[in-house]
Amino acid sequence: xxxxxxxxxxxxxxxxxxxxxxxxxxxxxxxxxxxxxxxxxxxxxxxxxxxxxxxxxxxxxxxxxxxxxxxxxxxxxxxxxxxxxxxxxxxxxxxxxxxxxxxxxxxxxxxxxxxxxxxxxxxxxxxxxxxxxxxxxxxxxxxxxxxxxxxxxxxxxxxxxxxxxxxxxxxxxxxxxxxxxxxxxxxxxxxxxxxxxxxxxxxxxxxxxxxxxxxxxxxxxxxxxxxxxxxxxxxxxxxxxxxxxxxxxxxxxxxxxxxxxxxxxxxxxxxxxxxxxxxxxxxxxxxxxxxxxxxxxxxxxxxxxxxxxxxxxxxxxxxxxxxxxxxxxxxxxxxxxxxxxxxxxxxxxxxxxxxxxxxxxxxxxxxxxxxxxxxxxxxxxxxxxxxxxxxxxxxxxxxxxxxxxxxxxxxxxxxxxxxxxxxxxxxxxxxxxxxxxxxxxxxxxx
Numbered sequence: 001x002x003x004x005x006x007x008x009x010x011x012x013x014x015x016x017x018x019x020x021x022x023x024x025x026x027x028x029x030x031x032x033x034x035x036x037x038x039x040x041x042x043x044x045x046x047x048x049x050x051x052x053x054x055x056x057x058x059x060x061x062x063x064x065x066x067x068x069x070x071x072x073x074x075x076x077x078x079x080x081x082x083x084x085x086x087x088x089x090x091x092x093x094x095x096x097x098x099x100x101x102x103x104x105x106x107x108x109x110x111x112x113x114x115x116x117x118x119x120x121x122x123x124x125x126x127x128x129x130x131x132x133x134x135x136x137x138x139x140x141x142x143x144x145x146x147x148x149x150x151x152x153x154x155x156x157x158x159x160x161x162x163x164x165x166x167x168x169x170x171x172x173x174x175x176x177x178x179x180x181x182x183x184x185x186x187x188x189x190x191x192x193x194x195x196x197x198x199x200x201x202x203x204x205x206x207x208x209x210x211x212x213x214x215x216x217x218x219x220x221x222x223x224x225x226x227x228x229x230x231x232x233x234x235x236x237x238x239x240x241x242x243x244x245x246x247x248x249x250x251x252x253x254x255x256x257x258x259x260x261x262x263x264x265x266x267x268x269x270x271x272x273x274x275x276x277x278x279x280x281x282x283x284x285x286x287x288x289x290x291x292x293x294x295x296x297x298x299x300x301x302x303x304x305x306x307x308x309x310x311x312x313x314x315x316x317x318x319x320x321x322x323x324x325x326x327x328x329x330x331x332x333x334x335x336x337x338x339x340x341x342x343x344x345x346x347x348x349x350x351x352x353x354x355x356x357x358x359x360x361x362x363x364x365x366x367x368x369x370x371x372x373x374x375x376x377x378x379x380x381x382x383x384x385x386x387x388x389x390x391x392x393x394x395x396x397x398x399x400x401x402x403x404x405x406x407x408x409x410x411x412x413x414x415x416x417x418x419x420x421x422x423x424x425x426x427x428x429x430x431x432x433x434x435x436x437x438x439x440x441x442x443x444x445x446x
Contacts, residue, residue, distance in 0.1 A: 054137060056098075056099045056134070056135055057098060057100070060097075063096055063100045067103065069085040070111075079115045082111045086104060099131070102140065105124045105125070106124070106128050108124035108127075109125040109147070121151055128140070129145070142171050142176065146165070146172075148164040149164040153188060162192065165184065165185050165188065169181070178208070179204070179216075182204045182208070186199075186200075186202035186223060198223070198227060202227065206221070215247045221243060225241060241260060252282060254273050254282055255277045255282055258270050258271075258277060261273060267298075267299070271296070274295055285317070286317060286319060290318065290327070293306070293308040293309045297330075305331045306328055306331035313328070322348045323348075326344075326345065326352075328344045329348060349380070353386070355380065355384030355387055358377045358384060359377075359378065359381040359387050359388075359389075361373075362374045362396045369403075372404065374400035375397060375401060378393055378396055378397040378400070379397075390420060391417045391419070391424070391427070394414065395414065398410045398413040398427070399430065401413060402437070405441075410434050411434055411438075
């Protein structure tokens with residue numbers, strides 16, 4: 001099984017959209033929209049805790065009322081009404097202090113975001129930051145930096161996203177920097193093609209979660225696995241897939257882990273993991289099912305291999321071709337199940353363009369002392385042609401006819417065997433034996 005199909009199936013689009021984006025700018029539309037960044041329900045003033053760390057201008061009552069008008073429209077999801085109220089407010093912005101202007105643009109950003117006009121939302125949030133740190137509470141500045149980073153990521157402006165996220169890392173308090181933060185930056189680095197930094201950050205994110213006794217998110221393992229695969233570090237890929245199998249059990253992960261065990265020469269583990277995938281119903285394609293069967297056969301479990309192929313053919317997941325039927329027959333033969341092997345080999349012989357399988361059947365029937373069937377299969381083989389060792393087939397026909405006491409037919413086949421170096425010596429021995437036996441029986445008949 002090739003890991004390439006498994007791992008490189010992870011497209012950049014999937015990796016990009018899998019990152020969680022619980023944007024801080026979009027709580028329920030209510031007074032909490034602005035309270036989250038330091039404005040109380042009446043838009044009157046910043047929270048005292050924030051004032052202790054940074055002094056900013058206060059919001060005056062008349063400005064609070066103007067924002068209240070936009071807020072009412074937003075609560076009704078009347079986004080155009082909210083924009084109209086903000087534009088009326090913006091016309092008088094020369095009368096506002098820096099903090100009031102910042103809050104106006106912050107609300108602009110929220111409205112544009114709600115309308116899915118992300119580029120305009122980014123512009124509005126950038127206007128918030130342009131008011132300078134002296135006019136922004138620490139919470140507002142830090143939150144806005146992160147929001148611009150997220151929205152820039154969503155709009156695929158990865159350079160800008162990284163720039164603002166790094167500014168956020170520098171400005172945020174230690175307790176604000178979480179595993180999700182490192183995951184976001186890892187995703188950005190990945191999109192920019194900087195896989196080394198992406199791996200460093202996603203490893204940090206995963207490590208932070210695991211140290212807290214939490215299970216990292218599935219998408220984090222996905223990015224981590226992909227990046228290690230690109231480094232050809234199959235041992236680490238297997239380690240990550242073991243976690244995925246444990247915490248997010250899916251058939252696809254069983255298959256991928258089995259593939260990695262194969263790369264690492266852990267054949268028994270590969271077999272067990274592939275069998276788990278098979279039991280879970282994850283093996284649906286012909287190639288996957290045949291690989292499962294070959295693994296069973298290679299580990300001295302041919303009967304299991306035969307059952308996989310047999311079931312696959314019945315369920316029409318494995319095509320009923322000469323080659324597949326031949327493999328099924330071989331598996332049953334290895335399992336000493338000749339009564340099941342022979343019908344499948346005959347079916348394979350009928351579908352084959354050459355007579356080689358009929359030649360094999362002739363030998364099998366001779367071993368089973370079913371001489372008439374041996375002759376029948378041998379004749380079919382010769383009619384189809386394409387025999388790899390025709391001399392050997394003529395030997396089989398000679399022996400089968402001799403057992404049936406059809407000595408003339410036996411000698412005819414054996415004389416043809418003389419024409420092939422690989423069977424000449426054996427043919428001579430049988431010719432001598434049959435001529436002697438024929439002469440003896442003729443004498444007895446007199």
